[in-house]
Amino acid sequence: MGEQPIYTTRAHVFQIDPTTKKNWVPASKQAVTVSYFYDSTRNSYRIISVDGSKVIINSTITPNMTFTKTSQKFGQWADSRANTVFGLGFASEQQLTKFAEKFQEVKEAAKLARDKSQDKAETVGNHSQVTESPSVTYQESGSEAPLTNQASSINGTDDEKISHVGPEAALLQSENERLKSAVEQSNTNAKKWETELQTLRENNARLVDALQESSANVESWKKQLSACKEESDKLREKIANLEAQCNEANQEKQRNTQLSARVKELEAELRDKEQEVENLRKQAEIIPQLMTECESITTKLQATEMKNKELEGRIEGLQLEINDSRQKQGNMKGELKKFMDILDGKIDELHEFRQGLSKLGVDN
Template sequence: MTFTKTSQKFGQWSDIRANTVYGLGFSSESELNKFIEKFQEVKEATRATNNKAPNGNASTTPVTSANASPITSRASGGALSDAGPLLDPPSMQPSCTSPAPASSAADDVSSHLRGGSSAAPSESPKHEPFGQMKLDAKSPAPGPTSTSEQQLRHDNERLKIALASSSANAKKWEVELSTLKNNNLRLTSALQESTANVDEWKRQLHSYKEENQRLKSKYIELEAAKGGTEAAVELRKELATLRLRVETLEVELKSKDDELKRAMNSKQPSEERCKALQQENAELQASISLAQAQLDTAMAAQESQKRVMDTLNSQLLLRIQELAAIHREVATALQT
């Protein structure tokens, strides 16, 4: 029998004769190391006990590791002697007993660990010959080897309990491992979904930032266009001045016409006076025409500026509404 450490908390118990391999699990590496040390001690003690017995002599019927069990071992031991030893002193062995293999005690240890084997024992006390049972009953009390055999039985019981506990722990750990794997899969899928959502939110935030930057630039342009409003105010002032000047010129023209009429009515017209008045009248007419043209130009410019301002005002209102909608979307995205 051999025991191999496969990992920090697991090992394999192999029995070549029975062609069996057991997997053992422990709660910690220290317990596994203690088990290995105890296993080596039991193995060495078994080997030493087998070496003390002469080859070909044994007090018990050989029991193979394939059908051995703690029950058959105890039954055989109880039938052969009152103290229950597995091996009798070499000097008192009857010659009619069958030979036992050197590894029968080691097979007994493995049979204890396999505990619960359904195979029936190869032999039992009721199957033994009457003469052999009588000779065994007359054999003397067990020698010093009985102490080591009792220790081996005690160790076998402890190993059996440890094997049952490790098997139960292995099943529990398998269930826990399966649960942890399922939780890991769910957490991995949730993490991947969260990562995808974060990437999508980052893209949306980047697009919102670009749109916000574009709207800021447009807002700056509109702020710069407010200078056109000031120019419109200046044009209005200039238009009012031109209107006032036109009215003044019209009053002067009217006064000149009146003066001309009075001069003509007074019959004191003179050619020079008439020419001067005509020239002055022509100048006044030219001034009026120029003022009217300037007034028309200013009116057209004002109308054009008004249309531009209306367009800019509409665009500004639209952009402000878009900014408000984007602000609400960004706030909603950040809250979710």
């Protein structure tokens, strides 16, 4: 009834696998509220977390507990009463640090509360020993009173009896009052203890309900675990497929790189070919001039051939004349032979020049 939250945060809750004691089992599907509670009536501290209607953490902090940071965003502690280990995954390292610091503060407060309760128990024990001593005195006084009365009745008067009995009665009355106050105090303590016992019973009832609910949720957790394993297998298959696709993509990138290099080479070759074509175009512009020159040379050659034919006709006439006048022109034979040699050289030159023109025309 006097339990109030003193610190609240959000985290993913896990519990150690009870079978393997190694793997973590998620107790919540998403981040849930995790709170520190202080019970003023019992002077105790608890960590409580509820997911919907399920109590997933109900851990009472004791001085022997230790909160351990296992990573930058994950911490754990063991609860011997619940026979399990709780784990919390936080969204940031700062949240984990704050939770760990609060755990240490609560642990120290629990230790102080335990020490105070032990001191109180010792004080109550000492007080009970003190309250028992008057009863012993009362018994001793009760046992001595008859002896005094007997002695006074035998050896003294009635006034002496009154003087002897008065102080003992006052002592007995004071002792009775002390006993009454001690009984009232014990009744008050008994009521407090009954209240605390009722609170403990209620807490035990809640813990039993939470335990029953958690036991009922074990099967659902197992189903969720199997579903998570199946989903994990599917994700692994997807990851394998994606890795294969990535390998194919890398191969395609390598092919594209090779093709890009080949395209650059072809572009360079194309530029060289374009330069060659430009050079051929420039050469083609010179071809008409060469054709004109060739036509003029052909005309000259034809004229030369006509002259050659005329010369051949003349030569034939001259040969006839020579044959006819060989005897007459014996002296001119040498000169004619020289002229024939010169003429043959010219003819050869003309033939070579014609062959050169023909070859030039074929090349163009």
